[in-house]
Amino acid sequence: MSTTATRRETARALLDTHGQTYAAQAGIRLRDTPQPLYQLLVLACLLSARIRASVAVDAARELFEADMRTPRRMQDATWQQRVDALGAGHYRRYDESTSTTLGKGAAFLRERYGGDLRRLREEADGDPQRMAELLQELPGIGPAGAAIFLREVQGIWTELEPYLDGKAVQGAERLGLPTAPRRLAKLVSAQQLAVFAAALVRAALDTSVVEDVRERTGAAARKPHSR
Template sequence: MAHDINASDLGIDVASGEERALFKWFLASFLFGKRIQQEIAADAYRAIVEKHGRDTPRKLGSCSWQQIVDMLGEGHYVRYDESTADRLLKLCDKLEKEYDGKVSRIRERSADRREVQKRLEAFEGIGPKTAEIFLREVGKVWFR
């Protein structure tokens, strides 16, 4: 059985705690959280981040809805492309407005892991599964 794709499989060093790495894993977790094959989610991530360089909330959030749909399509992430594009724009907007564009602020503004999970789930399109995927890696850094 194939293992769950993790941050290091995508070349993301979450242990660095670096903001760009945190956002990349946040984005990847969001894509993995949908009912879609992991490899397709990984390909969509690579199209957005590696091919198009949309590796910050500002860079991704400045895309049009159609540009995001097209990038998702390049990764064959087509089943949920329209709703996902919409939610990714909202995710970037919320990160910018409520957390100064920094995923690390979610941790800074939370008392504990449970509050981090609650804040993550306040993003449209993020439920317990996506929060669990994100925290599976970032939790090791944030909650030592």
């Protein structure tokens, strides 16, 4: 098997075993409309803290189930209501400071963009670097949060493709895949890029993901070919 074929097999195995965006895991039906884009922003804020991704995802779900799905509802919720929702998702180490940040972020988003992140996209005029800079003006969104948001949104903001940040590249390196983003992107279809990026990040964060992929590709290699 050629190197390219082997790499494609690895990419397929990764998608088969861990192919889900963090947005989908959090129950966000991502579309180019204000509410799901805001929910992704909240998730990016939570994921960027030094806390397990699964806890951040659970905390996002709790916030949304408590009806804090829009900037207005997040801002209108009391500080304690936000703390309680975060705590229900076990996001307890940062619950108080994050509650404050989410309230400030919602207020800023409403004032600056009318609560609609599509206006940020328009202001950036399709420039990924400018989008990242504008996102970092929002309370609670630093370089990591901006990268998470752009990595996940690339499936609908296609001018970002391929958006494979440093964490995704780290996962690729662990799996023996190319580390140049454009070469890496060629291993999957354009429609799979956001999912592929999220799966690569999981490989960077969790060695068991790498082991799962190696086990799957190893089993496929050992399987006898039908004649």
